Amino acid sequence: MTLMTNRPVLPIPAVVATIGDISARLDPVLSSLAEHSRAAVVAWAGVFGSFARDKQTDASDVDLLVGLAPNATDDDVYYARGDVLAQLDETMGRKVDCFFLRHGQPLPFVLCRALLHAKTVHGSEAWLAENGARAKVLFAATMDKVQTLLGMMETLLAILDRKADEISATVCLEPDTLPPQLADGLRELVCYMYTRSNDQEAMDAYFHGVYDRLLPIKRIWDEYPHRVPLQMKSGEGRTRTCFSSNGITGLLS
Incomplete structure (x- = not known):
């Protein structure tokens, strides 16, 4: 007996190939946070690594840095991380390594370097300019x-x-x-x-x-x-x- 279902078959997303692709795919993911009253949690997002250097290959991961808003609470951050991370690999068609940066948190070496080389895919360039200047001095x-x-x-x-x-x-x-x-x-x-x-x-x-x-x-x-x-x-x-x-x-x- 054949089982029938009314669930639509969703197409598998094409693999992101450029920073523009990443930005277009990421915007709906971050916008979906508004459904849970967490729209203001994410202030900025950017890519670093091979995509930021325009050296990506078919095997490249997406290295993503997400900057959180100053008013984000611990609960906001917890749920935002869960919502975003659950969607990224499927949305991008690639493995995504995602790092979250809280406002004013101490910068370990990896995040400091990421800020120095990041390119914006969501949010304001002013956020990157401010935090990138801090990273450069450090x-x-x-x-x-x-x-x-x-x-x-x-x-x-x-x-x-x-x-x-x-x-x-x-x-x-x-x-x-x-x-x-x-x-x-x-x-x-x-x-x-x-x-x-x-x-x-x-x-x-x-x-x-x-x-x-x-x-x-x-x-x-x-x-x-x-x-x-x-x-x-x-x-x-x-x-x-x-x-x-x-x-x-x-x-x-």
């Missing part, structure tokens, strides 16, 4: 910080290479104390690493591989755990001074 500051840290690390590693000769030539006022030049350099390095804004902290997470170069320094510091004060500052300007009893392994892990 990215430049992060690159400068990493280069500075690498320079400081190289200086300290050079001191460690000469450690035996320097210790024999340096008068230490107390036993179990690092040579002053090395202690000062280590303290400066740690303070520089951990004096940062919330944005900078999110960016720093990408550079754990760079910080792994501190391992030789950590081992030396752990030989002298009793005499080196650590002064740490958070992004909010709170200051804490303490003495490390276990070296800096916990701080740099």
